[in-house]
Amino acid sequence: MSAVVSLERVRKTYGEVTALDHVSLDFPRGRFVAVMGPSGSGKTTLLQCAAGLEPPDSGQVLIGGADVTRLSETKRTELRRKHIGFVFQSYNLLPTVSIEDNITLPLRLAGRRPDRAWLDELVGRMGLRERLRHRPAELSGGQQQRAAIVRALVARPDVVFADEPTGALDLRNAIRVLDVLRGLVDELGQTVVMVTHDPAAAARAHDTLVMADGKVIDTLAAPTADELAVRLAHLAAEPVA
Amino acid sequence: MIRLSLALAKVGGLFVVFAAVLGGMALVTGAGVLVDSAFRAQPPLRLAGADVVVSARQSIPRKEDLPVALPERARLPLSLVATVSGVPGVAHAVGDLSFPAAALSGTAGRTGDPATAGHGWSSLAMSGRITAGRAPRTPDEIAVSGGKVGQRLQVMAAGRSGTYRVTAVVDAPGVYFTDAVAVTLADRAGGAVDLVAVRAAAGVDPGALAQKVAGRLGAGPTGGYEVSTGRDRADAESPGAAASRGLLLILPGSIGGISLMVVGFVVGGGLALSVNRQRRDLALIRAAGATPRQVRRIVTVQAVAAALPAALPGAALGYLLAARFGDLLTGVGLLRADQSLAYGPLPAVAATLLLLGVVRVAAWAAALRISRMPVIAGLPEPRTPSKVRTNAGLLIMLASLVLATLPLFVRTESAAVGPATSAILAVIGLALAGPWLIQQLTGALARSRLMARAPGPIWLAVNNSHGYALRTAGAVAALGMTLTLGLSVALTQTTIATAQSAQAAEGMRGLVTITAHELGGIPHDLLTDVRATTKATAVTMTTVATEPLLLGDDPGLMSRPAMALGPDAEGLIDLDIAAGSLARLTGDAVAVDEKAGRVGEHLDVIMGDGAKVRARVVATYRRGLGFGPIVVSRDLASAHTTTGLDSAILARPADVADLGALARRPGITLASTPDGPQHAATSAQSLVNFAVLAVLMGYVLVAVANRLVATTTARREEFAGLRRTGAAPRQLRRMVRWEALLVGAGASVAGLALCAVPLGLLGIGFLGRPLPAGPLWLAPVSVAGVMLIVCLAMEVPARKIIH
Incomplete structure (x- = not known):
């Protein structure tokens, strides 16, 4: 299995705090990977570095074989547009334009025409066909997050990074969004990396990375929610030096 | 409560209020010094020994x-x-x-x-x-x-x-x-x-x-x-x-209205911005149990806190401004050189109270909507403009068009009131209906085929302008206001002045004007000496007061400068006589504009020294704009002037050189291109108006730029979101540049459109063509200036926050 995104000895600090401490990691194609860990363990920084949003202090980040740390901001943006999709906790939809315009925005910015069949497939899969002409505010949180997922996928990226995608949703909508993400991987062969602190959400992934103090301390294959909850509870209880 | 208010305050928005109040204090204090001087200034006393x-x-x-x-x-x-x-x-x-x-x-x-x-x-x-x-x-x-x-x-x-x-x-x-x-x-x-x-x-x-x-x-x-x-x-x-001090009262009176309105606009804009930035916090406070009244108080406290520190430096600026203005007034002869201005504390105190009043009202208005909103979690939606506001704005703009037709009926300087008032009304209408108009226009643009294929940054710029119509309209209205007010006031002046001097020039074609200001008036023997060479007549300038003569005159008693001519003016100066003759201008006789009376009527005139005269109308004429609506006989005037001397001699020499020997006499001035009698007063007045206008427009432009910088800086989150969606920094900068272009273009189109109709009608009424008198380059230069300011004020801060 080839790696879509690789990190090699990546280090990132914010002042005195070391968010990533020489992390080396491969995200394999076609897998749904969850990243867990207590607050401040560096999971969001890991996602931002892996996605090329934040340049690391040292080390390499390879996206589609290219080292993003050596690229200019514009080149990095173009690389991200091509290879990476994003889903955020707060959806990040433009409030002033329709769902359809929101979904096609990345293509517009890249100067590409949308692939109608692909768009139609995604919209149908997410149950948004009736909602395309609406403004984001006219949709429920779950619908908005599914629209954000369509937007992340519309450019056929190699990998989708999701930062707490269910964090702002109720249980029913959270389950629906997780099902959608899992379906993308299982049925369409997508790669998804999701940061979450919810063991139930992480349990829907194939693998779970557990982070603490800027390091990946554990990789669990298909853990149950209970196993994850116990593992996290331990981390919270024993302060790591 | 005060501590809470200040803790909530966001510096950016309140800085705009501070700057607006600073400039406003300077303007109002400056005007106040002039008014105060009118009452208190101490001209030098000659009879100092008299009690x-x-x-x-x-x-x-x-x-x-x-x-x-x-x-x-x-x-x-x-x-x-x-x-x-x-x-x-x-x-x-x-x-x-x-x-x-x-x-x-x-x-x-x-x-x-x-x-x-x-x-x-x-x-x-x-x-x-x-x-x-x-x-x-x-x-x-x-x-x-x-x-x-x-x-x-x-x-x-x-x-x-x-x-x-x-x-x-x-x-x-x-x-x-x-x-x-x-x-x-x-x-x-x-x-x-x-x-x-x-x-x-x-x-x-x-x-x-x-x-x-x-x-x-x-x-x-x-x-x-x-x-x-x-x-x-x-x-x-x-x-x-005493009469010239009256001017000190009239000038700030005429500009004071516009100034206060402009200050109100700018302060209100700054506060709206500040309130908008705190929407989330204010909504939270409402959710925590604050009443709408308390929310309004929070906003008021913040506004006053931002305004107070501006009071002292603003007042200081105002005194400087008044001093410069006094120099200007003296320079153009509207204020006597020995008439110094009075610098007391009263103007600063009055300006502070006035400005605090404006700030309080503006704060109340800015907080009204948000304070009444139902308590809901999360960020409120982008606001939609209310129907009442839009309709009121459209109606006011319509009313401004009606006022703009005034110059078609009134052909005196009073007609200037038409375009000026029309411009003010139009600007208020634009401020009210602006958001709706922007929403409609940008909406149509966003839906058009053009946009379907447009590159991302342009598409985003159009949609942002549409989605945040209120934000866009605020800038468009303020900049459109400067364009409309600036152009209509400036070009109205030049149009009326051009029409006046054109009429005067026609009436005085081929005449040479001889004056002797340094001698206090024309020496007695000079007219005889000039007549030895060529045909000539003497003119006396005086002041007369009458009941209103023309439409647009002061409804009570109105005093104005008037020319006094004798029967010898017949055949020299051409007033375009409609009836009667200047040759009959002897004794208690007057000639009037043909719209002001008929030959044979009697007219009650109060001479410049207060003498009441019942004068016969012996002639009517058509060139009232160039020569004023009333001309009195020299016999009448000479008995009622301070000096008893004529003001000028008008001569028609075959060759100007014939008068050479006369021109070399000490104190005598010769002008071969005669200006109309109204000219000096009008040009001095318009120079003053231009100066005031420039200061006012400068203030608005700085304030708007300031506000644009603040709104752009506040978009950090929005830009970050777009970056994560795949927008490159270059694309965001392009987007902001296009938004600036849209704002600039909107302001230019609105500004030009709103003053085009009044100025066109003024041109038809005064010049017989649907264009005002120049300098017409003022329009493209102002548009370019507005464009430049918008682009700088938006792009520079945008570059800073897009890294």
């Missing part, structure tokens, strides 16, 4: 309005001197005379205005002391403030040239003749004086003495005489100064 001065009444009171000033000296009977001398407590009373006097050779020292520099020797008892020599005794002896005793001086006195010997040097300005010569020169053989100057006996209070004198003379609010003490003595001395 009480008796003069004729130099103004006509009006109901609920400023009195009409009478700038020509009204005289007092000579018998008054004796009457006043008999009042107990009077040590000494002198009848004072003033008449034109100027040295043609050598120097006479300080003389002040040559039109009133000559006096009788007895006046010196009240104005100064002899420093060398002895009093003049014979008709050819004089005393002056400069020069040497024994020196011979060529002096033009009351239009008659003569050689005089200086027998005394005195420490008071002016030229002093023997009393007998003064009476002859001033043509007072019949017995009349200008003023009675009174010195009180030792230990007598001037105020008490003034009351006694007034009682003896039957003076008082309704009487025929004024009895002045203290600083009022200076006004009694020079009625012209």
Whole structure:
């Protein structure tokens, strides 16, 4: 299995705090990977570095074989547009334009025409066909997050990074969004990396990375929610030096 | 509560309020200094030794309005001197005379205005002391403030040239003749004086003495005489100064309205911005149990806190501004050089109170909507403009169009009110209906086929302008306001001035104007000398007051400058006579604009010295714009002017060189391109208007730029979101540039459109073409300026936050 995104000895600090401490990691194609860990363990920084949003202090980040740390901001943006999709906790939809315009925005910015069949497939899969002409505010949180997922996928990226995608949703909508993400991987062969602190959400992934103090301390294959909850509870209880 | 308010405050928005109040304080304080000066300024006093001065009444009171000033000296009977001398407590009373006097050779020292520099020797008892020599005794002896005793001086006195010997040097300005010569020169053989100057006996209070004198003379609010003490003595001395101080009241009055409106706009805009930035926090506070009233109080406290620190530096700026403005007024001759401004604390205090009032109202209005919103979690939606607001705005814009037709019916300077008021109304309408208009226009643009294929940044720019219509419209309305107000006020002035001078030039084609300002007026023999060479007529400029003559005149008594002509003007100056003839302009006769009366009618005229005359209308004419709506006969005017001299000679020489010898006489000025009689006043007035306008527009532009910087800086989150969605920094910068272009284009189109109709109609009414008079390059230059400011104010901060 080839790696879509690789990190090699990546280090990132914010002042005195070391968010990533020489992390080396491969995200394999076609897998749904969850990243867990207590607050401040560096999971969001890991996602931002892996996605090329934040340049690391040292080390390499390879996206589609290219080292993003050596690229200019514009080149990095173009690389991200091509290879990476994003889903955020707060959806990040433009409030002033329709769902359809929101979904096609990345293509517009890249100067590409949308692939109608692909768009139609995604919209149908997410149950948004009736909602395309609406403004984001006219949709429920779950619908908005599914629209954000369509937007992340519309450019056929190699990998989708999701930062707490269910964090702002109720249980029913959270389950629906997780099902959608899992379906993308299982049925369409997508790669998804999701940061979450919810063991139930992480349990829907194939693998779970557990982070603490800027390091990946554990990789669990298909853990149950209970196993994850116990593992996290331990981390919270024993302060790591 | 105050601490909470300040803790919540966001510096960016409140800085805009601070800056707006700073500029507003400067403008209002500056205007205030002018008003204050009108009441308090102390012109130099010639008769400093007099405790009480008796003069004729130099103004006509009006109901609920400023009195009409009478700038020509009204005289007092000579018998008054004796009457006043008999009042107990009077040590000494002198009848004072003033008449034109100027040295043609050598120097006479300080003389002040040559039109009133000559006096009788007895006046010196009240104005100064002899420093060398002895009093003049014979008709050819004089005393002056400069020069040497024994020196011979060529002096033009009351239009008659003569050689005089200086027998005394005195420490008071002016030229002093023997009393007998003064009476002859001033043509007072019949017995009349200008003023009675009174010195009180030792230990007598001037105020008490003034009351006694007034009682003896039957003076008082309704009487025929004024009895002045203290600083009022200076006004009694020079009625012209009192009239020119009236201007100090009128000027800030006319600009004050616009200034306060503009300040209100700018402060309101800044507060709206500040409130918008705190929407989330204010919603939280509401959710935590704050009442709408408390939310409004929070916003008010913040606004006042931002406004107060601006008060002191703003007031300081205002005093500087007033000083510059005073220089300008003096420079163009609207303010006498000896008339200094008064710098008291009152204007600053008044401006502070006024501005705090504006800030409080603006804060209340800005907080009204958010304070009443139902308590809901999360960020409120982008606001949609309310229907009432939109409809009111559209109606007001429509009303402005109706007002704009005024110049089609009124052909006097008063017509300027049409475009100016129309512009103000249009701007208010734009501010109200702007968001809806922007929403419709950008919406249509966003939905158009053009946008379907547009590159991302342009598409985003259009959609942002559409989605945040209120934000966009705020900038568009403010910038459109500067364009509309600036262009319509400036071009209205030039259009009316052009029409006036065009008419005047037609009426005075081929004429040469001879003036003698340095001599206080045209010498008596000059007209005869000019006539020896060519056909010529004398013109006297004076001031007359009448009931309203034309549509648009002051509804009560209206005073205005008027030209006085004699029958010899017939065939020289062409007023485009509609009926009658200038040849009949003798005795109590006037000619009027054909729209103001008919030949054979009688017209009540109050002359510049207050004399009431029932005059016959002997001619009507069509060039009222260039020559004013009323022309009086020279016979009538000469008896009612301060100097008794003509103001100018109009001659039609075959060749200007024929007048060469005359032009070389000292104090004589020749102009071969005659301006209309209205010209000087109009151009000075328009220069002042331009200056005021420039300051005002500068203020608005800085304020708008300031606000754009603040709104752009506040978009950090939005930009970050777009970056994560895949927008490159270059694309965001392009997006912001396009948004700036949209704002600039919107402001330009709105600004030009709103002033195009009034100015077009003004052009049709005054110039016979649907274009105002130039400089028309003002329009493209203003548009370019607005564009530049918008682009800079949006792109520079955007570059900073897009890394």
